[in-house]
Amino acid sequence: MENKIFENLSKICKTINCINDELDIIKYSKDWRGRINEKALCVVFPKNEDEVSKILKFSYDNDIKVIPQGGNTNLVASASPTKEKKEIIINMEKINQIHHVDILNKCVEVDAGVKIDDLNTRLEKDGFLFPLEMASTGSSQVGGVISTNAGGINVLHYGSVRNNLLGLEVILSNGKILRLGSKVVKDNTGYNLKDLFCGSEGTLGIITRATLKIYPRAQNYFTFIASFENLKNVIDFYKHISKELRFPITGFELIPQISFDLCIKHNFMKKSFFENLKNYYALVKIQIDNLDDQIINLLQEKLYECSNLYSEIIIAQNEKQNKEFWKFREDLTEAQKLEGKLIGFDISVPLDKLDQFFIKGKNEIDNILKGIKFHTFGHLGDCNIHYNLIEPDNLKSNFYEYEMDLKKIVNNLINELSGSISAEHGIGLLKRDDFLETKSQLEIELMKNIKKTFDPKNILNQNKIFKL
Numbered sequence: 371m372e373n374k375i376f377e378n379l380s381k382i383c384k385t386i387n388c389i390n391d392e393l394d395i396i397k398y399s400k401d402w403r404g405r406i407n408e409k410a411l412c413v414v415f416p417k418n419e420d421e422v423s424k425i426l427k428f429s430y431d432n433d434i435k436v437i438p439q440g441g442n443t444n445l446v447a448s449a450s451p452t453k454e455k456k457e458i459i460i461n462m463e464k465i466n467q468i469h470h471v472d473i474l475n476k477c478v479e480v481d482a483g484v485k486i487d488d489l490n491t492r493l494e495k496d497g498f499l500f501p502l503e504m505a506s507t508g509s510s511q512v513g514g515v516i517s518t519n520a521g522g523i524n525v526l527h528y529g530s531v532r533n534n535l536l537g538l539e540v541i542l543s544n545g546k547i548l549r550l551g552s553k554v555v556k557d558n559t560g561y562n563l564k565d566l567f568c569g570s571e572g573t574l575g576i577i578t579r580a581t582l583k584i585y586p587r588a589q590n591y592f593t594f595i596a597s598f599e600n601l602k603n604v605i606d607f608y609k610h611i612s613k614e615l616r617f618p619i620t621g622f623e624l625i626p627q628i629s630f631d632l633c634i635k636h637n638f639m640k641k642s643f644f645e646n647l648k649n650y651y652a653l654v655k656i657q658i659d660n661l662d663d664q665i666i667n668l669l670q671e672k673l674y675e676c677s678n679l680y681s682e683i684i685i686a687q688n689e690k691q692n693k694e695f696w697k698f699r700e701d702l703t704e705a706q707k708l709e710g711k712l713i714g715f716d717i718s719v720p721l722d723k724l725d726q727f728f729i730k731g732k733n734e735i736d737n738i739l740k741g742i743k744f745h746t747f748g749h750l751g752d753c754n755i756h757y758n759l760i761e762p763d764n765l766k767s768n769f770y771e772y773e774m775d776l777k778k779i780v781n782n783l784i785n786e787l788s789g790s791i792s793a794e795h796g797i798g799l800l801k802r803d804d805f806l807e808t809k810s811q812l813e814i815e816l817m818k819n820i821k822k823t824f825d826p827k828n829i830l831n832q833n834k835i836f837k838l
């Protein structure tokens with residue numbers, strides 16, 4: 371039976387399988403955080419939408435489960451198998467053409483397998499950008515970032531991927547090709563099916579092509595990093611500059627002191643930017659096209675007005691320093707990975723309740739296990755924090771044994787404070803129980819009915835988000 375499947379798929383496109391190519395199969399099956407050990411039956415590499423359509427038709431007719439996969443950088447195990455040698459991974463890396471950069475309509479038509487960095491390298495030639503900025507864009511692909519509705523550091527000004535998606539080509543589970551939207555921003559014609567695919571984590575169809583909004587590149591940025599005694603001051607500072615600075619804040623990132631410690635310990639940097647260590651830092655990016663001395667003086671005056679809130683500010687003096695600041699921010703996820711076992715939460719909480727969340731969360735978590743390292747950083751301007759708990763040094767037991775108890779604390783607090791248990795990473799496999807606990811029965815039932823409409827035989831990314 372297996373050999374028959376491999377034979378049929380090989381006729382459509384390049385196929386590697388669990389019998390002859392085990393090491394490669396393991397590479398594509400593993401999730402980024404290394405929590406999943408199941409292996410795929412095989413991995414296929416289609417080169418165009420017709421090949422995707424044929425693979426899906428074959429899988430549909432033969433009841434074989436498939437998993438769409440982009441750069442496999444998701445942090446919730448949403449592109450990995452859930453059953454040993456039963457599922458086919460459809461890897462999209464070979465469908466990777468940039469078709470048309472349309473300056474007049476400010477959009478680009480692009481294949482699902484194009485990496486975000488490659489897209490931006492191409493757009494830069496015309497002075498444009500696709501405004502998704504996060505540490506994984508060297509690997510993350512267009513189809514992956516749409517399927518996860520990725521966020522990153524620019525959401526504050528440009529919105530998430532959903533806000534920048536104009537059109538889609540999707541292959542449905544039975545192999546039919548569906549085209550949605552176009553180049554136009556305004557299109558109020560019935561239900562918005564295109565947006566349904568955004569954030570659906572490969573459970574409704576396979577995206578093969580998209581039309582995305584693009585923007586003229588900003589001429590200049592004013593970037594600085596400030597240090598603070600406590601979180602409340604960071605939040606008050608954010609409130610002050612949001613109101614007083616008359617320029618768009620495109621990024622406002624919270625960074626705790628431990629971020630510097632981890633980056634120094636794991637050789638991502640030599641020393642902190644600051645002589646005097648503080649509990650928190652904010653890395654801030656402000657978009658200003660005509661950044662001249664007069665504007666810089668004005669900005670400095672505005673920052674001085676709230677100098678009671680921060681301890682020190684370092685303003686990037688040149689592009690080199692600007693890059694150093696953002697490289698530090700980008701290294702945080704990699705640095706924490708080297709520190710030990712991690713239980714990660716990707717939460718959002720209204721800003722007026724964030725301080726309360728931090729204080730209550732730490733108290734309750736300390737009661738469960740002492741010595742946990744709180745690496746809690748992220749997109750504060752979007753109310754989104756990567757609330758990462760790293761195992762204590764010299765822990766004798768397995769840190770993951772505490773996962774259920776820690777989840778209970780965090781999820782209860784999120785519910786109490788009207789936040790979200792997954793701000794930008796999605797649900798996948800790792801957040802499935804949290805999702806079921808925090809959504810209403812009615813909402814889950816409606817989502818399951820949508821899934822059944824698009825994928826009646828449940829072949830697409832089974833068991834992700836919820837089980838049918």
Ligand SMILES: Cc1cc2nc3c(=O)[nH]c(=O)nc-3n(C[C@H](O)[C@H](O)[C@H](O)COP(=O)(O)OP(=O)(O)OC[C@H]3O[C@@H](n4cnc5c(N)ncnc54)[C@H](O)[C@@H]3O)c2cc1C
Pocket residue numbers: 402437438439440441442443444445448449462482503504505506509510511512513514515516517518519520521522523570571572573575576577578703704794795831834
């Ligand atoms: C260091 C690091 C930093 C990160 N920072 C951020 C951040 O700041 N903001 C953020 O939002 N995320 C962040 N992420 C998470 C991750 O990069 C995003 O979730 C990204 O959007 C996933 O893209 P991908 O191509 O790797 O998709 P994959 O991981 O391959 O897949 C993700 C999901 O999309 C589905 N999928 C993939 N391609 C398709 C397709 N063509 N059609 C249908 N379904 C498809 C998969 O089945 C899966 O469910 C980070 C990850 C890392 C490792």
